[in-house]
Amino acid sequence: MLGHEPFFGELIAGIEEVLATDDRSLLLHVVPTLDAEIAAYRRWAAGQMVDAVVVVNVVDDDPRIPVLAELGIPAVVVGGPRTGMVFSNVWIDDAQVSRDTVDYLVGLGHDRLARVSGPKALLHTRWRNDAFLERCAATGVEGVIVEGDYTEDSGKAAARLLLGRRGAPSAIVFDNDVMALAALAVAAEMGIEVPARLSLLAWDDSALCRLSNPPLSAMTLDVHGMGQQVGTCVLNTLADGPVRAHQATMQRLSARASTARPA
Secondary structure, eight states, rough: OOTTOHHHHHHHHHHHHHHTTTOOOOOOOSSSHHHHHHHHHHHHHHHTTSEEEOOSSSSSTTTTHHHHHTOOOEEEEEEEESOSSHHHHHEOOHHHHHHHHHHHHHTTTEEEEEEEEEEEBHHHHHHHHHHHHHHHHHHHEEEEEOOOOOSSHHHHHHHHHHHTTTTOOSSSESSSSSHHHHHHHHHTTTTTTTTTEEEEEEOOOOHHHHHHHSOOEEEEEEHHHHHHHHHHHHHHHHHTTTOOEEEEOOOOEEOOOTOOOOO
């Protein structure tokens, strides 16, 4: 995802900024699967090549966590639950943020909502999906979810699927800004005016959201600041600090020109 996902660039910058204060470097190693990642951990442990690792994209019953504990490699997890982890982690209240997106759109008057998620295997995707559907049901509006993979192509495919159906949604929430921007292009191709006929809401809020036309409304997360939190956790872990769960700064709604009351 590094080639098209602004989130990771900002996160890495924040981590590296803090590690540099202790004269440490960040090694970025890209692997295709969890098995390949675990194999890399075993190589690193055998050669004593790293002091600690940062784990991202947590899945249910994540197999990497027990392996790291077994190998004795200090670790910090980005995401995960607020309690019960064997390593320190920086977590986001994804469920509450998902509920906030529904409340905002329902408050504008939308009653047919859709959500284009990231991969369902990811723990934070499941929490966002469950909260979205629960909140839609509680507020008496229609809610549907289409799975994406954060890429431009999946954003376009999801938008065409949703907007081409009978009873198309009047508002769509996307799990990242790349998919939301792709949907904005699809809406233009289909002659669907944003926000007059369709409201679009993105997640994370990189500069791409502010530079689009119209500018995309988004749930804004201080990704760079979160990276700094992760870097601080790494230094604390290396200093034999206690295992703790740290909550990232709560995301806030940045309402821009891509969302409005439905026509």
